[in-house]
Amino acid sequence: KKIVIATKNPGKAKDFAVLFEPKGYEVVTLLDYPEIEEVEETGYTFEANARKKAETIAALLGMTVLADDSGICIDALDGQPGVFSARFAGEPKSDAANNAKVLAMLGAQKNPSRKAHFHCTLVLAHPDRESLVVEGDVAGEIAEFPSGDNGFGYDPLFYLPQLGKTMAELSDIEKNQISHRANALKNLEKSWAAWLEKDAD
Ligand code: ITT
Ligand code: NA
Known part of the structure; x- marks a missing residue:
């Protein structure tokens, strides 16, 4: 599969x-299709961007495709960077620059809430077929400084108080038991079989 x-x-x-691998799937991504250009994310919602990526590539390949649009939403920044998470500090896309920008913006506030x-x-x-849309979240706090080498993006800044670690200090397996991506996938699994069956003919 x-x-x-x-x-x-x-x-x-x-x-x-x-x-997906523990479920017996082989994961193929656009990293395996270098000839396919990146789909431009013109939407202002996670759903619009995820829909555009999934539907564009499904039409192109003629098969079922899953897309993920994600980001970090910080209370003290009114939900920023949100859908702009990937390029928050501009081009070229840089995780280190994005993390530094978040810390600088929070640092400019007096006693900001660290909730995110x-x-x-x-x-x-x-x-x-009609596309299937699901969502997942995970709550945490913005640490005072980055720590941990696992994961990507804002993981080194995302502190999980109940675990006493940042997301980047978790193993890959631990992250994928609690992450927003894991929670969204749990919701996908609830409706996936029915979705596959519904239009099968
Ligand atoms: P694709 O569109 O090709 O999937 P992208 O990185 O551009 O890749 P998004 O537009 O969805 O994807 O941006 C998501 C950004 O949100 C991502 O670049 C990270 O900065 C951040 N992000 C999302 N999930 C994350 C995670 O699990 N850990 C840390 N940061 C994450
Ligand atoms: Na993207």
């Missing part, structure tokens, strides 16, 4: 491998 994920982000690709959450919207698309 193969699952095609419309992502070019190696960190996400790794998360999806950890999530990661969000993930997954869209499952097929050229001949």
Whole structure:
């Protein structure tokens, strides 16, 4: 069994491998299709962007495709960077610059709330079907400084008080038991079989 994920982000690709391989799936991503250009994310919602990525690539490949649009939403920044998480500090996309920008913006506030959450919207698309949309979140706090080498993106800044660690200090398996991506996938599993069956003919 193969699952095609419309992502070019190696960190996400790794998360999806950890999530799907135990279920017997081989994960294929756009990193395996270098000739396919990145789908431009013009939307202002996670759903719009995930839908665009999934539906564009499903039409192109003529098969079922899953896409992920995700980001970190920080209370003291009114939910920023949100859908702009990937390029918060501008081009070229840099995780280190994004983390530094978040710390600088919080540092400019007096006693900011450190509360934040990661969000993930997954869209499952097929050229001949209505897409399936699900979401997942995980709550945490923005640490005072980055720590940990695992994961990607904002993981070194995302502190989980109940675990006493940042997301980047968790193993791949631990991250993918509690992450926004894992929670979205649990929701996908609830409706996936029915979605596959419904339009099977
Ligand atoms: P694709 O569109 O190719 O999938 P992308 O990185 O551009 O890759 P998004 O537009 O969905 O994906 O941006 C998501 C950004 O949110 C990502 O680049 C990270 O900065 C952040 N992010 C999402 N999930 C994360 C996670 O599990 N850990 C840390 N940061 C995450
Ligand atoms: Na993207």
